[in-house]
Amino acid sequence: MDTLNELIGGFAAAMTWQNLVFAFLGCLLGTIIGVLPGIGPVAGVALLIPLTMNLDATGAIIMLCAIFYGTAYGGTITSVLLNTPGEAASAITTIDGYAMTKIGKAGAALTIAAVGSFVGGTIATLGLVAAAKPLGEMGLMVGPPEFFALMVVGISLLVALAGKSMVKALISGALGLLISMVGIDPVAGAPRFTFGSDNLLDGVSFVAVIVGVFGLSEILSYRKDSAASIVHAPGLRSLLPNRTEWRRSAPSMARGTGIGFGLGLIPGMTGSVSSLLAYVAEKKFSKHRNELGHGAIEGVAGPETANNAHANAALIPLFTLGIPASPTIAVLMGAFLQQGLTPGPTLFTEHSEMAWAIIASLFIGNLLLLLLNVPLVGLWTSILRVPASILTAMILLFMVIGAYTINFNVFDVFVMIAFGLLGLALRHLDIPLAPMVLTLVLGPLMERSLRESLEISQGDFGIFLNRPISMVLIGVGVLIVLSPLLKLRKPKALNEDPET
Amino acid sequence: MTTESLTTEPALKGRVARSVLAGIGAFVAVGVYVLVSSIGLGLWTTLGPGPGLFPFAMGVLLVAMSAVWLVQELRNPSETTEGVDRGLVLAVVVSLAVLAGVLDLIGFQLSMFLFLMYHLKVRGRRGWPSSLIIALAGSVGAFYAFNYGLNVTLPTAGIPLLNSIGL
Numbered sequence: 001m002d003t004l005n006e007l008i009g010g011f012a013a014a015m016t017w018q019n020l021v022f023a024f025l026g027c028l029l030g031t032i033i034g035v036l037p038g039i040g041p042v043a044g045v046a047l048l049i050p051l052t053m054n055l056d057a058t059g060a061i062i063m064l065c066a067i068f069y070g071t072a073y074g075g076t077i078t079s080v081l082l083n084t085p086g087e088a089a090s091a092i093t094t095i096d097g098y099a100m101t102k103i104g105k106a107g108a109a110l111t112i113a114a115v116g117s118f119v120g121g122t123i124a125t126l127g128l129v130a131a132a133k134p135l136g137e138m139g140l141m142v143g144p145p146e147f148f149a150l151m152v153v154g155i156s157l158l159v160a161l162a163g164k165s166m167v168k169a170l171i172s173g174a175l176g177l178l179i180s181m182v183g184i185d186p187v188a189g190a191p192r193f194t195f196g197s198d199n200l201l202d203g204v205s206f207v208a209v210i211v212g213v214f215g216l217s218e219i220l221s222y223r224k225d226s227a228a229s230i231v232h233a234p235g236l237r238s239l240l241p242n243r244t245e246w247r248r249s250a251p252s253m254a255r256g257t258g259i260g261f262g263l264g265l266i267p268g269m270t271g272s273v274s275s276l277l278a279y280v281a282e283k284k285f286s287k288h289r290n291e292l293g294h295g296a297i298e299g300v301a302g303p304e305t306a307n308n309a310h311a312n313a314a315l316i317p318l319f320t321l322g323i324p325a326s327p328t329i330a331v332l333m334g335a336f337l338q339q340g341l342t343p344g345p346t347l348f349t350e351h352s353e354m355a356w357a358i359i360a361s362l363f364i365g366n367l368l369l370l371l372l373n374v375p376l377v378g379l380w381t382s383i384l385r386v387p388a389s390i391l392t393a394m395i396l397l398f399m400v401i402g403a404y405t406i407n408f409n410v411f412d413v414f415v416m417i418a419f420g421l422l423g424l425a426l427r428h429l430d431i432p433l434a435p436m437v438l439t440l441v442l443g444p445l446m447e448r449s450l451r452e453s454l455e456i457s458q459g460d461f462g463i464f465l466n467r468p469i470s471m472v473l474i475g476v477g478v479l480i481v482l483s484p485l486l487k488l489r490k491p492k493a494l495n496e497d498p499e500t
Numbered sequence: 501m502t503t504e505s506l507t508t509e510p511a512l513k514g515r516v517a518r519s520v521l522a523g524i525g526a527f528v529a530v531g532v533y534v535l536v537s538s539i540g541l542g543l544w545t546t547l548g549p550g551p552g553l554f555p556f557a558m559g560v561l562l563v564a565m566s567a568v569w570l571v572q573e574l575r576n577p578s579e580t581t582e583g584v585d586r587g588l589v590l591a592v593v594v595s596l597a598v599l600a601g602v603l604d605l606i607g608f609q610l611s612m613f614l615f616l617m618y619h620l621k622v623r624g625r626r627g628w629p630s631s632l633i634i635a636l637a638g639s640v641g642a643f644y645a646f647n648y649g650l651n652v653t654l655p656t657a658g659i660p661l662l663n664s665i666g667l
Contacts, residue, residue: 054651167569171527174562178534178555185541185551192541192551193534216596220589389624390634393616396592397638400599400612405652413600417593428584429523447554455548 010356026066034074041071043215050405057339062361089271089307096299107239113304120309121366135320139345144452149473154267156480176436180443212416217423249301256305264313278306327437527566534559607657613639
């Protein structure tokens, strides 16, 4: 009953008009980021961190969380209407979503996707409520060696899943760790890799790096061949699915929720893996599997439910153990740290009210998204009609403001430009960017727990193998990296072959 | 201008693309630099691991993985390398660098106005009215919105004359 009382308290805190406005704005901005194909959730969330710097911590985190799951829905709109996924997790939705658009059922597809997202997101948040206390208490018993081992597992999973080559993923991860080490060393206090610059003593600004690597490099790699398409928003009346469509979607939503929730808990799994597997599940188990690929509602309901369930479930390891499960969550974790909050088990003991207010806001946000997205679909599609030159100029404007306002220092704008070029080079060399973000955020925490562990053991690396939990975790991590068998195919590959 | 987009030649069969070699070379160079400087920082102290230990491990990883990558490329060179629109990269990077360079000098409003006009009017070839409206909204409008709406101060001009007229 304790949990219920705290959740009710959380609702009371989340329902203040300021926090409701933050949740609303977050949903709005998140959807816009999701709709814009040029800018993905990682850069989008990073870009908007500076906007929230002067807000109180609860409001800031509520808004950023809303942006985060808002993107998961926004990407669907372009997938369905344009056959272009706004972000990777919605790629698989293009198959049946766009097919439904071609037969005049775009409205039903969008509504079902919104309802599915709501169902998946809400159930996953209920999971967070149930898991918060027990997992958090377990997390408090975890010492530095276990924490280090847990992060090793998370990073190795991401390395194994990102891109085609594990070698390249490891290079990306190592680069992220090295960048995170610039500045004053957290234990001994010695400056490292600062090249004598005072600007680097506090480290390279995380927001500037992310905005550069993910946002600016995306703009720099634009190519001319993307022709503008004409988009027609479906009318309000056609938005309502008929009774058969509802009935057919229900089991798909249930499967999608299960898959997204389960995979969301595993560090390293991204939303795209969830939506892909949900689609595969529909192909196997759906009663109408023969229609998949030709505009079957199941092909929209399953993956869309899964990716929102995933997005919300991925918050569970962050809140309870302090481990970000995906690059976007890592950016969100960076925002927590900037606000002076350390996500993880201590969040519930030190900032209990705030933690519950944020959780309550997830319920509110999911409801807001449902109310916002369906009737406003015309507005979202009109964003796509804005000419590319204006969009690019506006995105650059926000990048400069975002990078500058972190420390109110022009130096960070130059950092962003430099990392934009680095990001472009990495894209060109086909090196995945995701491992870099994760290690960038986790780097300082990993190093601290490694060094604390070794101080406990007086320099004996055996400490990681003498303690049962860390031994198992390290073993799992090593297995993952050594076994190329665990490499899953990227959904992108499947996207290039839409009829499979 | 942006119209001439230069596409990098696809690697010939059996040869490693130059960009890949340059990339591997750069990673090895960074790795070696990290290794050398982390030894200087101290790998081990009497208290346990020193500030150089973790970077040293990353340096080893970086150099080792670059070597493995080189071997992979020599055996089976990766084929497609997508070209980059060099005109676009140059225009965006240089304009951003100039903007950052003059931001503290002539203030956010004027520098951002010029930056947006360059991207809308010169590069985007938009008409005067729409360019002017959007550039003004993005510079002067954003300045006041951030200052008074979000309590985030954007830089004003360092030059007294400009500063005195509110820029």
